[in-house]
Amino acid sequence: MPELPFYQVDAFASKPFEGNQACVMPLDKFLPDETLQAIAAENNVAETAYIVPAGEGVWTLRWFTPAVEVPLCGHATLGTAHVLFEELGFAGDMIAFDTVKSGRLTVRRLADGQLEMDFPSAPVTEIPVTDEVAAALGARPVQAWGGMFYAARFETPEDVTGLKPDLKALKDLGVPGDGWDRGNFGCFAAGGTGVDVTSRFFAPGSGIDEDPATGSWHTMLARVMSERFGLDQLSCHQAFPGRGARIDTTLQGDRVKLIGSSVTVIKGSFRL
Numbered sequence: 001m002p003e004l005p006f007y008q009v010d011a012f013a014s015k016p017f018e019g020n021q022a023c024v025m026p027l028d029k030f031l032p033d034e035t036l037q038a039i040a041a042e043n044n045v046a047e048t049a050y051i052v053p054a055g056e057g058v059w060t061l062r063w064f065t066p067a068v069e070v071p072l073c074g075h076a077t078l079g080t081a082h083v084l085f086e087e088l089g090f091a092g093d094m095i096a097f098d099t100v101k102s103g104r105l106t107v108r109r110l111a112d113g114q115l116e117m118d119f120p121s122a123p124v125t126e127i128p129v130t131d132e133v134a135a136a137l138g139a140r141p142v143q144a145w146g147g148m149f150y151a152a153r154f155e156t157p158e159d160v161t162g163l164k165p166d167l168k169a170l171k172d173l174g175v176p177g178d179g180w181d182r183g184n185f186g187c188f189a190a191g192g193t194g195v196d197v198t199s200r201f202f203a204p205g206s207g208i209d210e211d212p213a214t215g216s217w218h219t220m221l222a223r224v225m226s227e228r229f230g231l232d233q234l235s236c237h238q239a240f241p242g243r244g245a246r247i248d249t250t251l252q253g254d255r256v257k258l259i260g261s262s263v264t265v266i267k268g269s270f271r272l
Contacts, residue, residue, distance in 0.1 A: 002271070002272040003269040003270065003271050003272070004025055004027065004039075004269065004270040004272060005025065005026050005267075005269060005270075006023065006024075006025055006266075006267065006268050006269055006270040007023070007024040007025075007079075007083045007087060007264055007266065007267045008021060008022070008023050008024075008043075008045070008264070008265050008266035008267070009021070009022050009023075009024060009079035009082055009083060009262050009263065009264050009265065010079075010262060010263050010265055011075035011076065011078045011079040011082070011213060011260065011262045012075055012078065012213035012215070012238070012245040012246060012247050012260040012261070012262070013213075013245065013260075013261065013262060013263055014246075014261055014263070015263060016263055016265050017243065018243055018244060018245060019075065019212060019213045019243065019244075019245040019260075019262070020046050020075040020211060020212040020213035020214070020240075020243075020245060021045040021046060021212070021265075022045060022046065022047050022048070022049060022073075022075055022076035022078075022079035022080075023040075023043040023045055023047070023048040023049070024048075024049050024051070024076070024079055024080045024083045025039070025048065025049070025050050025051075025270065026050075026051050026052075026083075026088065027050055027051065027052050028052065028053075029052055030050060030052055030060075030062065031050075033069070035272075036048075036050060036062070036064055036069075037064055037068075037069070039064075039270065039272075040064035040065065040066055041066045041067070043066070044066050045066075046065060046075070046076075046208055046211050046212070047063045047064065047065055047070070047073045047075065047076035048063070048064050048076070049061060049062070049063050049073070049076040049077065049079065049080045050062050050063075050064075051080055051084075051097070054098055057090075057092050057094065057095060057096060058095075058096045058097075058098060059080075059084075059095070059096075059097055059098070060097070060098050060099075061077065061080065061097040061098065061099050061105070062099070062100075063076050063077075065206050065207045065208055066207050066208075067206065067207025067208075068181075068206060068207060070206060070216075071099075071100070071101030071102055072099070072101065072102045072119070072120075072148075072215075072216045072219075073215065073216055074117065074119065074213075074214065074215010074216050074217075074218065074219070074247075074258055075213045075214065075215050075245075077097060077105060077107065077117060077215065078107070078115055078117060078215065078258070078260055078262055079262050080097070081095050081097075081107035081115050081117070082115065082261075082262035082263075082264070083264070085109055085115075086264065087264060087267065093108060093109045094106060094107070094108050094109075095107045102119070102120060103120065105117065105118065105119055106118045110259070113261070114259055114260065114261050115259070115260065115261070115262070116257050116258070116259045117215065117257065117258045117259075118255055118256075118257060119215070119216075119219050119255065119256055119257075119258060120219065120254060120255060120256075121219045121220070121222055121223050121251060121254055121255060121256040122147055122148055122219070122220070122223075122254075123147065123223070124145040124146065124147035124151065124220060124223050124224055124227065125145060125146050125147065126143065126144070126145050127144050127145060127146045127175070128144070129141050129142075129143070129144045129152070132169075132173060133150070133152070133173055133174070135166070135169070136165055136166045136169035136170045136173055137152065137163060137165045137166075137170070137185070137187065138163060138164050138165050138166065139154065139159060139162075139163060141153055141154055141187070142154060142155055143228070145220075145224050146175035147175070147220050147223070148184075148216065148217075148219070148220050149174070149175070149184040149185065149186050149201075149216075149217060149220055150173075150174035150175050150184065150185045150186070151186045151188065151220055151221065151224050152185060152186070152187045152188070153188060153189065153224075153228070154187060154188070154189045155189060156189050156191070157189045157191055157192040157198035157239070159189055160187050160188060160189045160198050160199060160200055160239065161198070161200070161239050163187055163200060165185070165202055167202065167204045167209050168204070170183055170185055170202055170204050170205075171183040171204040171205055173185075174205065181205040181206065182205050183203065183204045183205020183206070184201075184202075184203045184205045184206055185201070185202045185203075186199055186200075186201050186214070186217045186220065186221060187199060187200050187201075187202070188200075188221060188224075190225070190229060192237050192239075193237075194235070194237075195234075195235045195236060195237040195246075196225070196231060196234045196235050196236065197221065197225055197234055197235075197236050197237070198236075198237050198238075198239050199217070199221060199236065199237075199238055199239065200238065200239055200240065201214040201217045201238065210240060211240070212238065212240035212243045212244075212245060213238050213240070213243075213245030213247065213260075214238065215247065215258050215260075217238075218236060218238075218247050218249055218256070218258055219249075219256045219258070221234075221236065221249070222234060222249040222250075222251045222256045223251060223256070226251050232250065232251045232252075233248075233249070233250050233251075234248065234249045234250075235248050236248065236249060245260075246260065247259070247260050248260070
């Protein structure tokens with residue numbers, strides 16, 4: 001029975017039970033897509049990341065939710081870099097990941113032990129808030145943008161933490177981003193306890209009701225907050241009930257730096 005190395009990581013977390021869960025599986029070569037998807041469904045966490053060596057300090061990276069392959073995932077990239085540095089003994093300070101939809105992504109180990117990811121940050125366009133979207137979210141945003149996802153701004157952090165959306169209705173709404181389906185909503189407000197912005201991310205369009213920590217969403221949030229509030233550096237709190245995550249961002253032109261930590265919570269073998 002083939003056995004594959006397996007790690008489960010809490011990403012954008014300083015201790016277990018924070019941030020977002022990611023499974024990381026180093027491979028010699030990629031298995032058939034249907035097998036990769038089946039493993040991700042069996043793991044049943046927000047994302048499973050698969051890596052294959054592609055040169056010195058370089059790996060090819062793919063991400064799968066339990067339902068679909070996605071073009072970009074921040075927390076699973078952070079978790080993968082954590083596994084390479086902390087579990088598999090990579091001795092350098094910079095890791096490169098080659099991806100099909102998002103190009104080359106790099107992760108740098110900082111002096112304080114945190115990891116800094118360099119990701120693309122796509123343009124955004126302000127769009128009207130429709131009655132249909134307001135009804136599905138259960139509250140009316142004061143402003144909205146389209147881009148990779150649907151970004152909905154609310155007046156206060158309490159408005160965001162109090163959201164109880166109709167996820168079935170949300171799944172068919174929003175905007176289709178590059179490589180993404182509809183039904184992916186980032187909801188945010190400026191401010192929060194000790195942070196610049198508080199947000200939540202609902203993703204029924206990607207097979208996830210609510211994501212606990214979403215790096216890809218923060219690449220869009222960084223651009224929206226820069227254009228709306230003039231802030232190019234952010235301390236962010238993703239307010240998933242019962243977990244929560246801290247993500248720091250710096251927007252630099254068409255790129256964004258995402259900084260965070262991870263912890264390994266499970267390691268072993270996946271029997272295929």
